[in-house]
Amino acid sequence: MRTWILIFLCAFVTPLISTPESRDLIRITNATRDDVRNIEHSGAWVNYVNRTGVVVEATVNQQRALAEKGYRIEIITPDITGIYERNFQESDGRYLTYAEYCDTMAVIATTNPAICRLETLGLSYRGNLLLMMKISDNPQIDEPEPAVHFEGDIHGDEKIGWAITFELLKYLVRNYSTDTIVTRLVDSREIYLLPMYNPDGYISSSRYNGNSVDLNRNWGWMWGDEISQGASPFSEPENQAVLAHIWRNPAVTFVSYHAGTTFISHPWSYCYSYQNAIPELNLIQFLSARYDHWTHYTYGQGADSMYLINGSTKDFDYGYGMMGWSIEVHLQKTPPASEIDPCFNLNLPAMLELIHLAGKGIHGMVTDVLTGTPVPCQIWVRPADWLSYNSPTVGDFHRFYLPGTYTLTFRAPGYRDTTIENVIVPATGDSAVWLEVRLTPDSTAPLFAYRHIYNSFVNPSSNRTYPVRALGPRDSTAFLLDNGKTICLDMGKPVYNREGSELVIYRSSGTASAQVQGAQSWQGLWVTLGTASAPETYLDIGSAGLDSVRFLRLTASGTFYLDAVEGVNTSGITTDKQRQTDHQPPLRIFPNPARTTAVVYLNPPTQQPATLKLTDPAGRTVQTFTIAGQSRTLSLKGPDGRRLKPGVYFLRLNRQTPVRLVISE
Structure with missing residues (x-):
């Protein structure tokens, strides 16, 4: 290894690389993981941390800036950028171009329809396709089977992550129908593969997406205090698309492949283990050890063995009830083809075992009694x-657990809690148990915060609470929302809006307050509903000019002990009278997007005049119409007779779920 020490007094150093944007692989010998964020402020890309220092990819100018801060630098590999590009462009390589990748995915899906379904989750910032392949024996339908998720290339320059995910596909x-292990797994699992998470970065060989955002700092668990984190949690279309996929298809395991070192990194990454370890540490360590058995990568809590990260995928995964990892698979981000x-062959047995282990533990179905x-x-x-x-559509649930005895509580807005004790995961056979759970509607049961979407980062040295503690009915177990920090919840x-108050915010302790905002979309537009400043604060959404809200955002003044948010005089189920309203005919809008006029179709037609309300994303009524018959x-x-501004609106028939209407330029 050749050493290049940059000294602050040097006025000029002859660059060893071809262009100012090219990067060297360097080691900062007098830095530790506590320096990572300071190093990233220079624009350098941190690969990993070990006892010898922090290994980074940096341009000449970034190296000068780091040297001026007193860091000592050794060059490991000059022009690592050029090496990666040459590896990618090798004539015998199997790194596909973006266009070749899209074509190949389409061909695979078309020629294997019995086990493959290709889905476009969404578009990247620059309009490139996010292609997800579902592999299962009945890929066109959702079955009550455990789901697993593998993805690569969330950092676009880490192309080996794309390669091994694509190779797994x-x-x-x-090998389906000829290999008994593969056939059994495909027939009994729903396997989701997203090889190219960040097509913008893959095309440009950049860590970031087309908006210069690090997609693995933009997720909603403890977001903030990072470089290139994005304007807000889930600000980037790539992450929004994957988030929506998770809501539709919660998985047992969620693997994100990275490169630049070799390591199996499990939650948490936002804090060290001495500050907080995940509540089910034995489960994640068991699964990590099984992956390590095949790869010998070693494993541990992300912040301990690598460095602190806020807004990572794996932390959000576990916060949503999935076992999540960032698995670093190669010392080079784009090694030779x-x-x-x-x-891939090193990782394949571990991949297959993770798919297999998703079938162990506790599984079942939840239905209305x-x-x-x-x-x-x-x-x-x-x-x-x-x-x-x-699963919100099928009702099945799947969770990996080791043999033992557990107690499960099933909780849904508008239903009585159902608790099942002494659930035994056997140590023999397939080590799995299946439960048929039937929930009883209860008109006295209120709506409550059902899902956490995002929250600002906390100081883990003093705040060791979790945002999921704000979910469900009040129970005096709170999430500590630090001063100036925000949490977004989905009801x-x-x-x-009804007569009187519709929401109550429960504060379990302290005297702090929190501003409460509401919207119909978790992305806003946000309207202030009031300030929660008491143990119980009641809010009237109608006083803010809103017809309805589904999402709430709270921002604390002081340390706010957020116990729960509940609906007042409203439940999560429909009464007989509400069912009559809910059974109104569905509506269709044509054209959509529309410019100046749109036709609404009802099927079947109404017999009596019905009310259509057009609202903006904040839930404010823009216009009201009466409809009778079919269209x-x-x-x-607007009320002033002027054409409505272009944007997203919602049209609702009586109290049905609103239908999205886009008004174009």
Whole structure:
């Protein structure tokens, strides 16, 4: 190794690289993990931390800036950027271009429809496709089977992550029906593969997406205090698309492949283990050890063995009830193409074992005792007292647990809590147990905060609470919302304006206050509803000019002990009278997007005049229409007669779920 020591007094150093944007692989010998954020402020990309220092990719100018701060630098590999580019461009390589990748995904799905479904989750910041392949024996439908998720290339320059995820896809397809292990796994699991999470970065060989945001700092668990974190949690379209996928398809395990070192990094990354370890540490360590058995990567809590990260995927994954990892698979981010197969072959047994282990533990189905329909719910498992979610469409749930005895509580807005004790995961056979859970509607049960979407980072030295403690009905177990920090919660269903108050905020301790805002979308527009400044603060959404809210955002003044948010005089189920309203015919809008007029179609037509309300994203009524029969043409103008501004609006028939209407330029 050649050493290049940069000294502050040097006026000029001859660059060893070809262009100012090229980077060297360097080691900062007098830095520790506590210096990582300071190093990242220079624009350098941190790969890993060990006893010899912090290993970084940095341009010449960034190295000068770091030297001026007193850091000592050794060059490990000059022009690592050029090496990666040459590796990518090798004539015999199997790193596909973006266009080749898209074409190949389409061909695989078209030629293997019995086990493959290709879905476009969304578009990247620059309009490139986010392609997800579902592999299962009935890929076109959702079945009550455990789901697993593998993704690569969230950092676009770490192309080996894309390669091994794509190789897994090809391996499963090629070996289905001939390999008994692959066939059994495909037939009994729903396997989701997102090889190219960050197509913008893949195309440009950049860590960031097309908006210069690090997508692995933009997730909603403890977001903030990071470089390139984005304007807000989930500000980037790539992360919004994957978040929506998770809500539709909660997984047992969620693996994100990275490169630049080798390590199996499990939650938490926002804090050190001496500050907080995940409540189910034994589970994540067991699964990590099984991956390490095949790869010998070693494993540990992300912040301990690498460095502190806020807004990471794996922390959010576990916060949502999934076992999540960032797995670093190679010392080079884009090694020669000749190393793709060895790297994949090293990881393949571990990948297959994770898919297999997703079938162990506690599984089941949650339905309404009266109707038999699926009930979306939280599943809280003791002794750890941690939650997960079932499928909102099918009602099935799946969670890996080791053999032992557990207590489960099933909780859904508008239903009585159902607790099942002495659930035994056997140590023999398939080590799994199946539960049929039927929830009883209860008109006295209120709506409550059902899902955490994001929160600002906390100081883990003094705040060791979790945002999920603000979910569910009040129980005197609180999330400490630090001064000036924000949390966003999903009530699960709209809370409609009625006579009097519709919401109550419970503060379990202290004297601090919190501003409360509401919206119909978790992205806003946010409207202030009031200030929670008492143990129980009641809020009237109508006084803020809103017809309904579903999402709430609280910002603390002082340390606010947020116990719960509940609906007042409203439940999560429908009464007989509400059912009559809910059974109004569905509506369709054409065209959509529209410019000046749109036609609303009802099928079947109404027999009596019905009310259509057009609202903005904040829930404020823009225009009201009356419709009778099968259709009506709407003039998209405001009360002043002027054409409505372009943007997103919502049209609702009586109290049905609103339908999105886009008004274009």
